[in-house]
Amino acid sequence: KQEVTQIPAALSVPxxxxxxxxxxxxxxxxxxxQWFRQDxxxxxxxxxxxxxxxxxxxxxxxxxxxxxxxxxxxxxxAASQPGDSATYLCAVRPNNDMRFGAGTRLTVKP
Amino acid sequence: xxxxxxxxxxxxxxxxxxxxxxxxxxMNHEYMSWYRQDPGLGLRQIYYSMNVEVTDKGDVPExxxxxxxxxxxxxxxxxxxxxxxxxxxxxxxxxxxMVVGQPQHFGDGTxxxxx
Numbered sequence: 592k593q594e595v596t597q598i599p600a601a602l603s604v605p606x607x608x609x610x611x612x613x614x615x616x617x618x619x620x621x622x623x624x625q626w627f628r629q630d631x632x633x634x635x636x637x638x639x640x641x642x643x644x645x646x647x648x649x650x651x652x653x654x655x656x657x658x659x660x661x662x663x664x665x666x667x668x669a670a671s672q673p674g675d676s677a678t679y680l681c682a683v684r685p686n687n688d689m690r691f692g693a694g695t696r697l698t699v700k701p
Numbered sequence: 702x703x704x705x706x707x708x709x710x711x712x713x714x715x716x717x718x719x720x721x722x723x724x725x726x727x728m729n730h731e732y733m734s735w736y737r738q739d740p741g742l743g744l745r746q747i748y749y750s751m752n753v754e755v756t757d758k759g760d761v762p763e764x765x766x767x768x769x770x771x772x773x774x775x776x777x778x779x780x781x782x783x784x785x786x787x788x789x790x791x792x793x794x795x796x797x798x799m800v801v802g803q804p805q806h807f808g809d810g811t812x813x814x815x816x
Contacts, residue, residue: 625804625805634705634807635805640803640804680744688746688759690760692743693743
Protein backbone atom coordinates (compact mmCIF):
# COMPACT_ATOMS: atom_id res chain seq x y z
CA LYS A 592 0.00 0.00 0.00
CA GLN A 593 1.33 3.41 -1.00
CA GLU A 594 2.38 5.57 1.95
CA VAL A 595 3.23 9.25 1.60
CA THR A 596 5.32 11.04 4.22
CA GLN A 597 6.11 14.72 4.56
CA ILE A 598 8.91 16.00 6.73
CA PRO A 599 9.02 18.29 8.61
CA ALA A 600 5.47 18.55 9.92
CA ALA A 601 6.02 22.24 10.63
CA LEU A 602 8.58 24.81 9.56
CA SER A 603 9.11 28.44 10.54
CA VAL A 604 11.48 30.69 8.57
CA PRO A 605 12.20 34.41 8.31
CA UNK A 606 11.01 36.26 5.25
CA UNK A 607 13.33 36.09 2.27
CA UNK A 608 14.74 32.65 2.95
CA UNK A 609 14.82 29.93 0.33
CA UNK A 610 13.36 26.69 1.63
CA UNK A 611 12.73 23.08 0.69
CA UNK A 612 9.80 20.89 1.63
CA UNK A 613 10.17 17.15 1.37
CA UNK A 614 7.80 14.40 0.30
CA UNK A 615 8.56 10.69 0.14
CA UNK A 616 6.47 7.78 -1.10
CA UNK A 617 6.93 4.05 -0.74
CA UNK A 618 5.95 2.76 -4.18
CA UNK A 619 7.56 4.25 -7.28
CA UNK A 620 4.70 3.07 -9.54
CA UNK A 621 2.85 6.37 -9.81
CA UNK A 622 1.26 8.30 -12.66
CA UNK A 623 2.03 11.70 -11.23
CA UNK A 624 2.73 13.71 -8.10
CA GLN A 625 0.99 16.92 -7.19
CA TRP A 626 1.80 19.67 -4.70
CA PHE A 627 -1.04 21.60 -3.09
CA ARG A 628 -1.39 24.57 -0.82
CA GLN A 629 -4.08 24.71 1.87
CA ASP A 630 -4.97 27.89 3.73
CA UNK A 631 -6.85 27.67 7.06
CA UNK A 632 -10.54 27.02 6.53
CA UNK A 633 -10.08 26.60 2.80
CA UNK A 634 -9.81 23.85 0.28
CA UNK A 635 -6.68 22.83 -1.57
CA UNK A 636 -5.13 24.81 -4.38
CA UNK A 637 -3.01 22.94 -6.89
CA UNK A 638 0.49 24.40 -7.20
CA UNK A 639 2.42 22.03 -9.43
CA UNK A 640 1.81 18.66 -11.04
CA UNK A 641 4.69 16.46 -12.20
CA UNK A 642 4.02 13.57 -14.53
CA UNK A 643 5.86 10.32 -13.81
CA UNK A 644 8.02 10.87 -16.88
CA UNK A 645 9.10 14.35 -15.78
CA UNK A 646 11.84 15.41 -13.41
CA UNK A 647 10.65 18.86 -12.40
CA UNK A 648 8.10 21.62 -12.84
CA UNK A 649 8.41 25.33 -12.18
CA UNK A 650 5.89 28.06 -11.52
CA UNK A 651 7.14 31.47 -10.48
CA UNK A 652 9.09 31.11 -7.22
CA UNK A 653 8.15 27.45 -6.91
CA UNK A 654 10.08 24.49 -8.25
CA UNK A 655 9.10 20.88 -7.69
CA UNK A 656 11.31 17.93 -8.46
CA UNK A 657 10.52 14.25 -8.72
CA UNK A 658 12.85 11.29 -8.32
CA UNK A 659 10.60 8.30 -8.85
CA UNK A 660 13.27 5.67 -8.36
CA UNK A 661 14.07 6.90 -4.86
CA UNK A 662 10.45 7.78 -4.04
CA UNK A 663 11.16 11.43 -3.32
CA UNK A 664 9.91 14.84 -4.30
CA UNK A 665 10.91 18.29 -3.12
CA UNK A 666 9.15 21.62 -3.32
CA UNK A 667 11.58 24.53 -3.43
CA UNK A 668 10.26 27.98 -2.54
CA ALA A 669 12.54 30.89 -3.40
CA ALA A 670 12.60 34.18 -1.53
CA SER A 671 9.79 33.22 0.84
CA GLN A 672 7.13 35.79 1.77
CA PRO A 673 4.63 35.97 4.65
CA GLY A 674 1.89 35.24 2.10
CA ASP A 675 3.47 31.83 1.55
CA SER A 676 2.39 30.81 5.05
CA ALA A 677 0.08 27.82 4.62
CA THR A 678 0.07 24.04 4.79
CA TYR A 679 1.68 22.34 1.82
CA LEU A 680 0.56 18.86 0.83
CA CYS A 681 1.92 16.42 -1.67
CA ALA A 682 -0.15 13.68 -3.26
CA VAL A 683 0.69 10.77 -5.54
CA ARG A 684 -1.49 9.07 -8.08
CA PRO A 685 -0.85 5.31 -8.00
CA ASN A 686 -3.91 4.41 -10.07
CA ASN A 687 -7.34 6.02 -10.23
CA ASP A 688 -7.05 6.89 -6.55
CA MET A 689 -4.92 9.53 -4.90
CA ARG A 690 -2.84 9.40 -1.71
CA PHE A 691 -1.85 12.42 0.33
CA GLY A 692 0.83 13.18 2.84
CA ALA A 693 -0.16 14.81 6.13
CA GLY A 694 1.38 18.10 5.06
CA THR A 695 4.01 20.60 6.18
CA ARG A 696 2.73 23.69 7.95
CA LEU A 697 4.89 26.61 6.84
CA THR A 698 5.12 29.94 8.67
CA VAL A 699 7.09 32.78 7.09
CA LYS A 700 7.80 35.51 9.62
CA PRO A 701 8.05 39.15 8.50
CA UNK B 702 -16.09 31.17 -12.61
CA UNK B 703 -14.79 27.61 -12.50
CA UNK B 704 -15.59 26.10 -9.14
CA UNK B 705 -16.49 23.12 -7.02
CA UNK B 706 -19.35 23.91 -4.64
CA UNK B 707 -20.11 21.94 -1.51
CA UNK B 708 -23.14 22.28 0.72
CA UNK B 709 -23.54 22.64 3.58
CA UNK B 710 -20.25 24.20 4.74
CA UNK B 711 -20.97 23.33 8.36
CA UNK B 712 -23.30 20.78 9.92
CA UNK B 713 -23.85 19.54 13.45
CA UNK B 714 -26.14 16.56 13.70
CA UNK B 715 -26.81 13.48 15.79
CA UNK B 716 -25.91 9.83 15.46
CA UNK B 717 -28.10 7.87 13.09
CA UNK B 718 -29.76 10.77 11.29
CA UNK B 719 -29.19 10.36 7.56
CA UNK B 720 -27.49 13.26 5.84
CA UNK B 721 -26.28 14.20 2.39
CA UNK B 722 -23.47 16.54 1.47
CA UNK B 723 -23.83 17.85 -2.05
CA UNK B 724 -21.01 18.57 -4.47
CA UNK B 725 -21.37 20.28 -7.82
CA UNK B 726 -18.79 21.33 -10.40
CA UNK B 727 -19.23 23.59 -13.41
CA MET B 728 -16.16 22.55 -15.39
CA ASN B 729 -17.60 19.49 -17.16
CA HIS B 730 -15.03 17.30 -15.41
CA GLU B 731 -15.29 13.54 -15.72
CA TYR B 732 -13.51 12.68 -12.47
CA MET B 733 -14.93 13.55 -9.06
CA SER B 734 -13.82 12.46 -5.63
CA TRP B 735 -14.57 12.77 -1.92
CA TYR B 736 -11.94 13.04 0.82
CA ARG B 737 -11.97 13.39 4.55
CA GLN B 738 -9.27 15.26 6.42
CA ASP B 739 -8.40 14.43 10.01
CA PRO B 740 -5.59 15.85 12.18
CA GLY B 741 -2.41 13.85 11.80
CA LEU B 742 -3.90 11.61 9.10
CA GLY B 743 -4.00 13.99 6.17
CA LEU B 744 -6.55 13.58 3.40
CA ARG B 745 -7.93 10.13 2.76
CA GLN B 746 -10.01 9.26 -0.25
CA ILE B 747 -13.53 7.97 0.44
CA TYR B 748 -14.97 7.38 -3.02
CA TYR B 749 -14.25 8.52 -6.52
CA SER B 750 -16.08 8.51 -9.83
CA MET B 751 -14.50 8.26 -13.26
CA ASN B 752 -17.69 9.33 -15.02
CA VAL B 753 -21.47 9.17 -14.83
CA GLU B 754 -22.68 5.93 -13.23
CA VAL B 755 -19.08 4.82 -12.50
CA THR B 756 -17.99 4.92 -8.86
CA ASP B 757 -15.22 3.18 -6.92
CA LYS B 758 -14.12 2.86 -3.33
CA GLY B 759 -11.17 4.79 -2.06
CA ASP B 760 -9.23 4.19 1.11
CA VAL B 761 -11.99 4.68 3.68
CA PRO B 762 -15.42 3.96 2.13
CA GLU B 763 -17.07 2.31 5.13
CA UNK B 764 -20.18 4.14 6.30
CA UNK B 765 -20.50 6.24 3.15
CA UNK B 766 -22.40 6.04 -0.12
CA UNK B 767 -22.14 8.06 -3.30
CA UNK B 768 -23.98 8.35 -6.57
CA UNK B 769 -23.15 9.90 -9.94
CA UNK B 770 -26.34 10.30 -11.91
CA UNK B 771 -25.23 13.51 -13.59
CA UNK B 772 -21.78 14.63 -14.61
CA UNK B 773 -21.82 17.80 -12.53
CA UNK B 774 -23.05 16.32 -9.21
CA UNK B 775 -21.48 13.83 -6.81
CA UNK B 776 -23.33 13.72 -3.47
CA UNK B 777 -21.89 12.01 -0.39
CA UNK B 778 -24.46 10.16 1.69
CA UNK B 779 -24.11 9.10 5.30
CA UNK B 780 -26.98 6.71 5.88
CA UNK B 781 -26.42 6.33 9.63
CA UNK B 782 -23.75 8.80 10.76
CA UNK B 783 -21.58 7.96 13.74
CA UNK B 784 -19.25 10.14 15.84
CA UNK B 785 -16.15 8.69 14.11
CA UNK B 786 -17.35 10.36 10.91
CA UNK B 787 -16.84 13.77 12.45
CA UNK B 788 -14.34 15.32 10.08
CA UNK B 789 -13.63 17.91 7.42
CA UNK B 790 -14.81 16.71 4.02
CA UNK B 791 -13.62 17.84 0.61
CA UNK B 792 -14.99 17.24 -2.84
CA UNK B 793 -12.71 17.54 -5.85
CA UNK B 794 -12.94 17.22 -9.61
CA UNK B 795 -10.59 16.99 -12.55
CA UNK B 796 -10.64 16.39 -16.25
CA UNK B 797 -10.22 13.01 -17.92
CA UNK B 798 -10.01 10.80 -14.86
CA MET B 799 -6.58 12.03 -13.82
CA VAL B 800 -4.62 9.43 -15.77
CA VAL B 801 -3.37 12.17 -18.05
CA GLY B 802 -2.42 14.19 -15.04
CA GLN B 803 -4.89 17.01 -14.89
CA PRO B 804 -4.84 18.87 -11.58
CA GLN B 805 -7.72 18.48 -9.19
CA HIS B 806 -9.93 21.38 -8.19
CA PHE B 807 -11.18 21.34 -4.62
CA GLY B 808 -14.26 22.69 -2.92
CA ASP B 809 -13.94 24.77 0.26
CA GLY B 810 -14.85 21.87 2.52
CA THR B 811 -17.71 20.75 4.75
CA UNK B 812 -17.13 20.49 8.47
CA UNK B 813 -19.33 17.74 9.89
CA UNK B 814 -19.84 17.13 13.60
CA UNK B 815 -21.73 13.99 14.59
CA UNK B 816 -22.84 14.01 18.24
